[in-house]
Amino acid sequence: KSDDDKTSSDSGKGSDSKQDSDGSESDSKSDQQEYDDDVVKDDHEDGDDKFEGDEDRGMDSDDVQDKKTDVKMTDRTPTLPPTIETTNIPPLIPDFALVFRFNDRVITLENDVVKLKKNPLHTQVTSLVNDHLDTRMGETKEEFVNFLSAALTDRITKQVKNQLSWILTKEVSNFASPVIETMITKSLNHVNLAKASSQPQLTYEATATLTEFELKKILIDIMNSS
Incomplete structure:
Protein backbone atom coordinates (compact mmCIF):
# COMPACT_ATOMS: atom_id res chain seq x y z
CA LYS A 1 0.00 0.00 0.00
CA PRO A 78 19.70 82.79 -75.46
CA THR A 79 19.18 86.40 -74.57
CA LEU A 80 17.44 88.20 -77.38
CA PRO A 81 19.24 91.33 -78.69
CA PRO A 82 17.48 94.64 -78.17
CA THR A 83 15.19 95.59 -80.97
CA ILE A 84 16.42 98.58 -82.96
CA GLU A 85 13.86 100.70 -84.68
CA THR A 86 14.81 101.24 -88.30
CA THR A 87 14.24 104.72 -89.59
CA ASN A 88 14.06 105.64 -93.23
CA ILE A 89 17.11 107.81 -93.90
CA PRO A 90 16.45 110.22 -96.77
CA PRO A 91 18.90 110.05 -99.67
CA LEU A 92 21.77 112.48 -99.51
CA ILE A 93 21.31 115.65 -101.51
CA PRO A 94 24.09 115.82 -104.11
CA ASP A 95 26.67 118.47 -103.49
CA PHE A 96 26.57 120.60 -106.63
CA ALA A 97 29.87 122.24 -105.74
CA LEU A 98 31.43 118.79 -105.65
CA VAL A 99 29.67 117.56 -108.79
CA PHE A 100 30.56 120.51 -110.98
CA ARG A 101 33.87 121.18 -109.17
CA PHE A 102 33.15 124.87 -108.76
CA ASN A 103 35.82 125.27 -106.12
CA ASP A 104 38.52 123.81 -108.36
CA ARG A 105 37.48 126.07 -111.22
CA VAL A 106 37.50 129.15 -109.01
CA ILE A 107 40.94 128.27 -107.67
CA THR A 108 42.24 127.79 -111.22
CA LEU A 109 40.85 131.15 -112.32
CA GLU A 110 42.35 132.87 -109.29
CA ASN A 111 45.75 131.38 -110.07
CA ASP A 112 45.48 132.57 -113.68
CA VAL A 113 44.55 136.08 -112.53
CA VAL A 114 47.53 136.14 -110.17
CA LYS A 115 49.84 135.14 -113.03
CA LEU A 116 48.38 137.84 -115.28
CA LYS A 117 48.84 140.46 -112.58
CA LYS A 118 52.47 139.52 -112.14
CA ASN A 119 53.23 139.95 -115.85
CA PRO A 120 52.77 143.49 -117.24
CA LEU A 121 50.41 144.01 -120.13
CA HIS A 122 53.20 145.03 -122.49
CA THR A 123 55.04 141.75 -121.89
CA GLN A 124 51.88 139.74 -122.45
CA VAL A 125 51.02 141.55 -125.68
CA THR A 126 54.59 141.24 -126.88
CA SER A 127 54.62 137.50 -126.31
CA LEU A 128 51.25 137.10 -128.02
CA VAL A 129 52.28 139.15 -131.06
CA ASN A 130 55.58 137.32 -131.27
CA ASP A 131 53.80 134.00 -131.34
CA HIS A 132 51.32 135.32 -133.90
CA LEU A 133 54.01 136.69 -136.18
CA ASP A 134 56.18 133.63 -135.93
CA THR A 135 53.32 131.34 -136.84
CA ARG A 136 51.67 133.42 -139.59
CA MET A 137 54.51 135.29 -141.17
CA GLY A 138 57.41 132.93 -140.60
CA GLU A 139 59.77 135.90 -140.75
CA THR A 140 61.85 137.82 -138.29
CA LYS A 141 60.74 141.15 -136.85
CA GLU A 142 63.44 143.10 -138.64
CA GLU A 143 62.50 141.69 -142.03
CA PHE A 144 58.86 142.46 -141.42
CA VAL A 145 59.61 146.05 -140.34
CA ASN A 146 61.80 146.62 -143.40
CA PHE A 147 59.12 145.25 -145.68
CA LEU A 148 56.51 147.43 -144.01
CA SER A 149 58.67 150.56 -144.28
CA ALA A 150 59.31 150.00 -147.97
CA ALA A 151 55.63 149.42 -148.67
CA LEU A 152 54.58 152.55 -146.78
CA THR A 153 57.24 154.70 -148.47
CA ASP A 154 56.17 153.59 -151.91
CA ARG A 155 52.51 154.14 -151.16
CA ILE A 156 52.97 157.59 -149.63
CA THR A 157 55.21 158.70 -152.49
CA LYS A 158 52.61 157.73 -155.02
CA GLN A 159 49.90 159.52 -153.08
CA VAL A 160 52.01 162.71 -152.79
CA LYS A 161 52.79 162.77 -156.48
CA ASN A 162 49.16 162.39 -157.36
CA GLN A 163 48.12 165.15 -154.99
CA LEU A 164 50.89 167.63 -155.98
CA SER A 165 49.76 167.70 -159.58
CA TRP A 166 46.48 169.14 -158.40
CA ILE A 167 47.88 171.51 -155.79
CA LEU A 168 51.10 172.95 -157.33
CA THR A 169 52.20 173.87 -160.80
CA LYS A 170 54.11 171.39 -162.91
CA GLU A 171 57.54 172.99 -162.35
CA VAL A 172 57.13 173.20 -158.61
CA SER A 173 55.73 169.74 -158.55
CA ASN A 174 58.71 168.32 -160.42
CA PHE A 175 61.09 170.11 -158.03
CA ALA A 176 59.22 169.33 -154.85
CA SER A 177 58.69 165.66 -155.51
CA PRO A 178 62.27 164.52 -154.76
CA VAL A 179 62.48 166.77 -151.70
CA ILE A 180 59.16 165.61 -150.33
CA GLU A 181 60.03 162.01 -151.04
CA THR A 182 63.24 162.37 -149.08
CA MET A 183 61.45 164.04 -146.17
CA ILE A 184 58.75 161.41 -146.16
CA THR A 185 61.32 158.66 -146.15
CA LYS A 186 63.14 160.23 -143.20
CA SER A 187 59.96 160.79 -141.26
CA LEU A 188 58.84 157.23 -141.87
CA ASN A 189 62.18 155.95 -140.74
CA HIS A 190 61.87 157.91 -137.50
CA VAL A 191 58.33 156.65 -137.00
CA ASN A 192 59.35 153.08 -137.70
CA LEU A 193 62.29 153.31 -135.33
CA ALA A 194 60.10 154.73 -132.60
CA LYS A 195 57.50 152.05 -133.10
CA ALA A 196 60.11 149.33 -133.33
CA SER A 197 61.64 150.38 -130.01
CA SER A 198 58.32 150.56 -128.16
CA GLN A 199 56.25 148.04 -130.08
CA PRO A 200 58.49 145.89 -132.25
CA GLN A 201 55.65 143.48 -132.95
CA LEU A 202 53.58 145.92 -135.02
CA THR A 203 51.40 143.86 -137.35
CA TYR A 204 50.75 144.50 -141.00
CA GLU A 205 46.99 144.61 -140.36
CA ALA A 206 47.36 147.45 -137.87
CA THR A 207 49.49 149.49 -140.27
CA ALA A 208 47.19 148.89 -143.22
CA THR A 209 44.39 150.70 -141.43
CA LEU A 210 45.91 154.08 -142.32
CA THR A 211 43.49 155.90 -144.59
CA GLU A 212 44.23 158.32 -147.38
CA PHE A 213 43.08 161.14 -145.14
CA GLU A 214 45.83 160.34 -142.65
CA LEU A 215 48.40 160.24 -145.45
CA LYS A 216 47.24 163.63 -146.72
CA LYS A 217 47.46 165.04 -143.24
CA ILE A 218 51.03 163.82 -142.91
CA LEU A 219 51.92 165.41 -146.23
CA ILE A 220 50.39 168.76 -145.28
CA ASP A 221 52.21 168.76 -141.94
CA ILE A 222 55.52 168.12 -143.69
CA MET A 223 54.92 170.89 -146.20
CA ASN A 224 53.99 173.36 -143.47
CA SER A 225 57.09 172.53 -141.48
CA SER A 226 59.31 173.06 -144.52
Whole structure:
Protein backbone atom coordinates (compact mmCIF):
# COMPACT_ATOMS: atom_id res chain seq x y z
CA LYS A 1 0.00 0.00 0.00
CA SER A 2 2.70 2.34 0.75
CA ASP A 3 4.28 1.59 -2.53
CA ASP A 4 1.07 2.38 -4.34
CA ASP A 5 0.80 5.62 -2.48
CA LYS A 6 4.34 6.46 -3.45
CA THR A 7 3.64 5.57 -6.95
CA SER A 8 0.52 7.62 -7.06
CA SER A 9 2.22 10.47 -5.34
CA ASP A 10 5.11 10.22 -7.66
CA SER A 11 2.83 10.09 -10.63
CA GLY A 12 0.96 13.05 -9.30
CA LYS A 13 4.15 14.88 -8.80
CA GLY A 14 5.28 13.84 -12.21
CA SER A 15 2.08 15.08 -13.75
CA ASP A 16 2.32 18.29 -11.81
CA SER A 17 5.88 18.81 -12.83
CA LYS A 18 4.98 17.92 -16.35
CA GLN A 19 2.15 20.45 -16.30
CA ASP A 20 4.41 23.01 -14.78
CA SER A 21 7.00 22.39 -17.42
CA ASP A 22 4.35 22.49 -20.11
CA GLY A 23 3.03 25.73 -18.65
CA SER A 24 6.45 27.23 -18.44
CA GLU A 25 7.15 26.14 -21.97
CA SER A 26 3.89 27.64 -23.16
CA ASP A 27 4.61 30.78 -21.22
CA SER A 28 8.07 30.98 -22.68
CA LYS A 29 6.68 30.34 -26.12
CA SER A 30 4.07 33.04 -25.64
CA ASP A 31 6.70 35.38 -24.33
CA GLN A 32 8.93 34.52 -27.25
CA GLN A 33 6.03 35.07 -29.61
CA GLU A 34 5.27 38.43 -28.05
CA TYR A 35 8.94 39.35 -28.27
CA ASP A 36 9.07 38.29 -31.86
CA ASP A 37 5.92 40.21 -32.60
CA ASP A 38 7.37 43.27 -30.92
CA VAL A 39 10.58 42.90 -32.89
CA VAL A 40 8.68 42.46 -36.14
CA LYS A 41 6.52 45.43 -35.26
CA ASP A 42 9.53 47.54 -34.43
CA ASP A 43 11.23 46.42 -37.61
CA HIS A 44 8.11 47.22 -39.55
CA GLU A 45 7.87 50.64 -37.94
CA ASP A 46 11.55 51.24 -38.55
CA GLY A 47 11.06 50.15 -42.14
CA ASP A 48 8.14 52.50 -42.53
CA ASP A 49 10.12 55.35 -41.00
CA LYS A 50 13.06 54.52 -43.22
CA PHE A 51 10.82 54.34 -46.25
CA GLU A 52 9.23 57.68 -45.36
CA GLY A 53 12.70 59.19 -44.85
CA ASP A 54 13.87 57.80 -48.14
CA GLU A 55 10.73 59.09 -49.73
CA ASP A 56 11.33 62.55 -48.26
CA ARG A 57 14.93 62.41 -49.42
CA GLY A 58 13.77 61.38 -52.84
CA MET A 59 11.37 64.28 -52.94
CA ASP A 60 14.11 66.65 -51.80
CA SER A 61 16.49 65.29 -54.43
CA ASP A 62 13.75 65.65 -57.05
CA ASP A 63 13.23 69.27 -56.00
CA VAL A 64 16.96 69.93 -56.22
CA GLN A 65 17.10 68.21 -59.60
CA ASP A 66 14.15 70.29 -60.84
CA LYS A 67 15.83 73.47 -59.65
CA LYS A 68 19.06 72.50 -61.41
CA THR A 69 17.21 71.77 -64.63
CA ASP A 70 15.42 75.12 -64.33
CA VAL A 71 18.75 76.88 -63.85
CA LYS A 72 20.24 75.03 -66.82
CA MET A 73 17.26 75.89 -68.96
CA THR A 74 17.48 79.56 -67.99
CA ASP A 75 21.21 79.51 -68.73
CA ARG A 76 20.73 77.85 -72.07
CA THR A 77 17.96 80.14 -73.26
CA PRO A 78 19.70 82.79 -75.46
CA THR A 79 19.18 86.40 -74.57
CA LEU A 80 17.44 88.20 -77.38
CA PRO A 81 19.24 91.33 -78.69
CA PRO A 82 17.48 94.64 -78.17
CA THR A 83 15.19 95.59 -80.97
CA ILE A 84 16.42 98.58 -82.96
CA GLU A 85 13.86 100.70 -84.68
CA THR A 86 14.81 101.24 -88.30
CA THR A 87 14.24 104.72 -89.59
CA ASN A 88 14.06 105.64 -93.23
CA ILE A 89 17.11 107.81 -93.90
CA PRO A 90 16.45 110.22 -96.77
CA PRO A 91 18.90 110.05 -99.67
CA LEU A 92 21.77 112.48 -99.51
CA ILE A 93 21.31 115.65 -101.51
CA PRO A 94 24.09 115.82 -104.11
CA ASP A 95 26.67 118.47 -103.49
CA PHE A 96 26.57 120.60 -106.63
CA ALA A 97 29.87 122.24 -105.74
CA LEU A 98 31.43 118.79 -105.65
CA VAL A 99 29.67 117.56 -108.79
CA PHE A 100 30.56 120.51 -110.98
CA ARG A 101 33.87 121.18 -109.17
CA PHE A 102 33.15 124.87 -108.76
CA ASN A 103 35.82 125.27 -106.12
CA ASP A 104 38.52 123.81 -108.36
CA ARG A 105 37.48 126.07 -111.22
CA VAL A 106 37.50 129.15 -109.01
CA ILE A 107 40.94 128.27 -107.67
CA THR A 108 42.24 127.79 -111.22
CA LEU A 109 40.85 131.15 -112.32
CA GLU A 110 42.35 132.87 -109.29
CA ASN A 111 45.75 131.38 -110.07
CA ASP A 112 45.48 132.57 -113.68
CA VAL A 113 44.55 136.08 -112.53
CA VAL A 114 47.53 136.14 -110.17
CA LYS A 115 49.84 135.14 -113.03
CA LEU A 116 48.38 137.84 -115.28
CA LYS A 117 48.84 140.46 -112.58
CA LYS A 118 52.47 139.52 -112.14
CA ASN A 119 53.23 139.95 -115.85
CA PRO A 120 52.77 143.49 -117.24
CA LEU A 121 50.41 144.01 -120.13
CA HIS A 122 53.20 145.03 -122.49
CA THR A 123 55.04 141.75 -121.89
CA GLN A 124 51.88 139.74 -122.45
CA VAL A 125 51.02 141.55 -125.68
CA THR A 126 54.59 141.24 -126.88
CA SER A 127 54.62 137.50 -126.31
CA LEU A 128 51.25 137.10 -128.02
CA VAL A 129 52.28 139.15 -131.06
CA ASN A 130 55.58 137.32 -131.27
CA ASP A 131 53.80 134.00 -131.34
CA HIS A 132 51.32 135.32 -133.90
CA LEU A 133 54.01 136.69 -136.18
CA ASP A 134 56.18 133.63 -135.93
CA THR A 135 53.32 131.34 -136.84
CA ARG A 136 51.67 133.42 -139.59
CA MET A 137 54.51 135.29 -141.17
CA GLY A 138 57.41 132.93 -140.60
CA GLU A 139 59.77 135.90 -140.75
CA THR A 140 61.85 137.82 -138.29
CA LYS A 141 60.74 141.15 -136.85
CA GLU A 142 63.44 143.10 -138.64
CA GLU A 143 62.50 141.69 -142.03
CA PHE A 144 58.86 142.46 -141.42
CA VAL A 145 59.61 146.05 -140.34
CA ASN A 146 61.80 146.62 -143.40
CA PHE A 147 59.12 145.25 -145.68
CA LEU A 148 56.51 147.43 -144.01
CA SER A 149 58.67 150.56 -144.28
CA ALA A 150 59.31 150.00 -147.97
CA ALA A 151 55.63 149.42 -148.67
CA LEU A 152 54.58 152.55 -146.78
CA THR A 153 57.24 154.70 -148.47
CA ASP A 154 56.17 153.59 -151.91
CA ARG A 155 52.51 154.14 -151.16
CA ILE A 156 52.97 157.59 -149.63
CA THR A 157 55.21 158.70 -152.49
CA LYS A 158 52.61 157.73 -155.02
CA GLN A 159 49.90 159.52 -153.08
CA VAL A 160 52.01 162.71 -152.79
CA LYS A 161 52.79 162.77 -156.48
CA ASN A 162 49.16 162.39 -157.36
CA GLN A 163 48.12 165.15 -154.99
CA LEU A 164 50.89 167.63 -155.98
CA SER A 165 49.76 167.70 -159.58
CA TRP A 166 46.48 169.14 -158.40
CA ILE A 167 47.88 171.51 -155.79
CA LEU A 168 51.10 172.95 -157.33
CA THR A 169 52.20 173.87 -160.80
CA LYS A 170 54.11 171.39 -162.91
CA GLU A 171 57.54 172.99 -162.35
CA VAL A 172 57.13 173.20 -158.61
CA SER A 173 55.73 169.74 -158.55
CA ASN A 174 58.71 168.32 -160.42
CA PHE A 175 61.09 170.11 -158.03
CA ALA A 176 59.22 169.33 -154.85
CA SER A 177 58.69 165.66 -155.51
CA PRO A 178 62.27 164.52 -154.76
CA VAL A 179 62.48 166.77 -151.70
CA ILE A 180 59.16 165.61 -150.33
CA GLU A 181 60.03 162.01 -151.04
CA THR A 182 63.24 162.37 -149.08
CA MET A 183 61.45 164.04 -146.17
CA ILE A 184 58.75 161.41 -146.16
CA THR A 185 61.32 158.66 -146.15
CA LYS A 186 63.14 160.23 -143.20
CA SER A 187 59.96 160.79 -141.26
CA LEU A 188 58.84 157.23 -141.87
CA ASN A 189 62.18 155.95 -140.74
CA HIS A 190 61.87 157.91 -137.50
CA VAL A 191 58.33 156.65 -137.00
CA ASN A 192 59.35 153.08 -137.70
CA LEU A 193 62.29 153.31 -135.33
CA ALA A 194 60.10 154.73 -132.60
CA LYS A 195 57.50 152.05 -133.10
CA ALA A 196 60.11 149.33 -133.33
CA SER A 197 61.64 150.38 -130.01
CA SER A 198 58.32 150.56 -128.16
CA GLN A 199 56.25 148.04 -130.08
CA PRO A 200 58.49 145.89 -132.25
CA GLN A 201 55.65 143.48 -132.95
CA LEU A 202 53.58 145.92 -135.02
CA THR A 203 51.40 143.86 -137.35
CA TYR A 204 50.75 144.50 -141.00
CA GLU A 205 46.99 144.61 -140.36
CA ALA A 206 47.36 147.45 -137.87
CA THR A 207 49.49 149.49 -140.27
CA ALA A 208 47.19 148.89 -143.22
CA THR A 209 44.39 150.70 -141.43
CA LEU A 210 45.91 154.08 -142.32
CA THR A 211 43.49 155.90 -144.59
CA GLU A 212 44.23 158.32 -147.38
CA PHE A 213 43.08 161.14 -145.14
CA GLU A 214 45.83 160.34 -142.65
CA LEU A 215 48.40 160.24 -145.45
CA LYS A 216 47.24 163.63 -146.72
CA LYS A 217 47.46 165.04 -143.24
CA ILE A 218 51.03 163.82 -142.91
CA LEU A 219 51.92 165.41 -146.23
CA ILE A 220 50.39 168.76 -145.28
CA ASP A 221 52.21 168.76 -141.94
CA ILE A 222 55.52 168.12 -143.69
CA MET A 223 54.92 170.89 -146.20
CA ASN A 224 53.99 173.36 -143.47
CA SER A 225 57.09 172.53 -141.48
CA SER A 226 59.31 173.06 -144.52
